[in-house]
Amino acid sequence: MTAEPLGPVVVGVDGSCSALQAVDLAAEEAAARLTPLVVVHVETGPGDSQEVLDIAAARALAEHPGLAVSTTAVVGDPARALLARSSDAYLLVLGHRRDARFPALPAGPVTTRVVHEARCPVMVHRPVDPQRALPSPRPVLVGVDDYPRAEPGIAFAFEQAALRGASVIALHVRAWRTPEAAEMLHEAVSAWAGKYPDVPVQLSVQYGQLAVPALAEASMDAQLVVVGSSRHGGTGPFARGLVTHAMVDLAGCPVAAVPLP
Incomplete structure (x- = not known):
């Protein structure tokens, strides 16, 4: 049986340092899967899209010379344009915010909206603390909420770990101890x-904890944290937009938000 071809990896750029870091991440993802990289710049007013796109494409090709890279400029609302791309993309990659010098500040509105509404997984670049002693290779961390609803995120985490030669840490958090928690995980x-x-x-399995601080702390030793994202809410903490939004702002590594059913 022939494997179904993957959609492209799409990265949104705006000329910022954060966006260029997202290009690095997107190029790695595309090269690992032998799938094309599409660089998108959305014009909201007069500007030089081509220069922004050329810089981003050159950066990707400098590290991955054989990568198929295309660029496109779109006029309009950035979030809406990127969300339209999510319908046929394998992965969307974004920077955390325009000014990468201040990673502790909240994500920009485009990133926030795309993370919660995209139809494909969205990976947001977050910097790793260079002063922190980390295991090598660092694990892929996945927050597991109610099963089987969390399965898309678990599948994505294992796929990422296999590509990266890493382990998976599956984390489940409950406010109080229950016998079925470990069985569910x-x-x-x-x-x-x-x-x-x-x-x-x-x-x-961590008891007596809240999801956000538990995931944020564990992410400091990970190379990627995977969380579920849903426009329709959910019964468990990892499925709620609050946790996904918080991880985009607080994680100590890049974050992948995977759409849940």
């Missing part, structure tokens, strides 16, 4: 662990 992860037997897995 094991059931949620076991099928994907079987599909990726070469990916080491660590299960972590």
Whole structure:
């Protein structure tokens, strides 16, 4: 059976340092999957889109010379234009905000809207603390909420870990101790662990914690944190937009928001 071809990796750029860091991340993702990279700049007024696009494309090709890179300029609302691309993209990649010198400030409105409304996974670049001693390779962290609704995020985390030669840490958080928590987490992860037997897995259930601080702390030692994102809410903490939004602002590594059913 022939594998279904992946859609492209799409990265939004605006000329900022944060966007260029997103280009680096997007180019790595596209090269790892042998899929094209599409660089998009949305004009909201007079400006030189071509220069912004050329700089971004040259940066991607400098690190990945064989990568298929195309550029496109669109006029209009940036969030709406990027959301339209999410219909046929494998992955959207964005910077956290225009000014990368202040990563602790909240994400910009375009990033926030796209993360919560995109039809494909959205990866947001977040800087890693260069002073922190980290294991190598760092793990991929995934927040697991109610199963089976969390399955798309778990699948994405295992795929990422396999590509990166990393392990997976599956984290489930509950305010109080319940006997079924560990069983649920094991059931949620076991099928994907079987599909990726070469990916080491660590299960972590934390009681007496809130989702945001637990995930934020664990992300400091990860290379990627995967959370669910849904426009329709959800019964568990990881499915709610509040946690996804917080991780985009607080994580100690890039964040992948995966649409949930």
